Amino acid sequence: MTPKIEIYPGKKAMAREFGKQLEQLTQESENVTIALSGGSTPKAIFEILVLEFKDLINWKNIKFFWGDERCVEPIDPESNYGMAHDLLLSRVPVDKTKIFRVSGEISPHDAALQYEQSIKKEVPFINGLPQFDLMILGLGDDGHTASIFPHQIELWNSENICEVATHPDTGQNRVTLTGNVINNSKQILFWITGEKKAEKVDEIINKKDNYKQYPASLVKPDNSIWMMDEKAAKKVG
Template identity: 45%
Template sequence: MDIKIYKDKNEVAVQFSAYFVEQAAGRDVFHVALSGGSTPKIVFDVLAENFADQVDWSKVHFYWGDERCVPPSDDESNYKMTVEHLFSKIDIPNENINRILGEKEPNGEAMRYANLLEIDLDRVDGIPQFDLVILGIGDDGHTASIFPHEIKLWNAEDHCVVATHPDSGQKRVSINGKVINTAKEVAFLVTGASKAEKVEAVIEKTEGSDVYPASLVNPKSGRLIWFLDEEAAAKLNQDPS
């Protein structure tokens, strides 16, 4: 586990963008699963505005780790957010964007997306392998859209699952934990004081932390990297990078 702590969310965005450029360099193809949320929004802005000319976007293929079951025009859509903050600002071929169809019936869409991953990605022990999975962590310890009350979905047989938000009841399509842990690289992007308690629990494996899906992220490759700001890392015994 590699833990990188930076001054604020803007510095996290700059440093993650540099990491992304490095990861994408020299590859014939680069398969990436994106995350939604407030931190990726800032990261996508910085990546598009300051680093776009350093990436051969024709070789980058984008997917999502999870998506809310809403139309792509809805403000809650992770896809819409990514279009606004990244895709609209870079020269990316349309065929390289593989969105989860949030407007479709959730169970059927989870099955379709799982099949898409099987077709597009190499497989390790039958599980599709991303080059990079980007994750966040919720205030409740969820990651992707695997929530604590549905932690059994982590090891679901299907590559993609239908999850239910514990408060709103909103349906979401999410990759499962096996897909996350099969990725060549996994990167957490976490900023803000509200995340500090769960960051401490997950990284330092405090008592009871195993109820948080984020604590189950443990890629077989051993390549797990955390990009944190000082607020999110406030409870850790770590020196800033």
């Protein structure tokens, strides 16, 4: 089975499609849980959401979480929360009591435990696991997703909600949701753009070579959509 694939001419078109989906969800429910991702693609998505969907989406009906976070201060340029705050959350009428960030400024172990408690309290449990309405994922050049990297792929099957991961090159600690939680989401959306991603997309979607070494290949296809621009999807087909 392969995931649903949607190909767009660019980031703006992707953003508009996502905005429509979020608009509908917030009209249907007063409690929409979403886990955001970091990276460059969300920056463009957030910009369109602010410009075109600020008055269409019922922002106060959304609880915001993150699929992973670097263990840095929230004001650090590398903070996924900080990026989302600056480009989106501070510019639309969200309910600030419904923002649940990872406390990257404390010890990684404590941050993971604290974040897990927030999720247990705020996210409905289905199948014995928290179930997010929307899980946003990116795809790294090395095939990682969230902050589960190939060298720590065993974290994917952890029985914990969160784990502390380590970047393979920098050694930076990160807090990440685990695979069971990711796959338990109602809807998983990959946001993938750029020609640099095309090779990994091709390997994973078309099940080539040693694709199973990539954590992104472990995302369940039946409830996931790969939203890509034409450059990232150029080898798909």
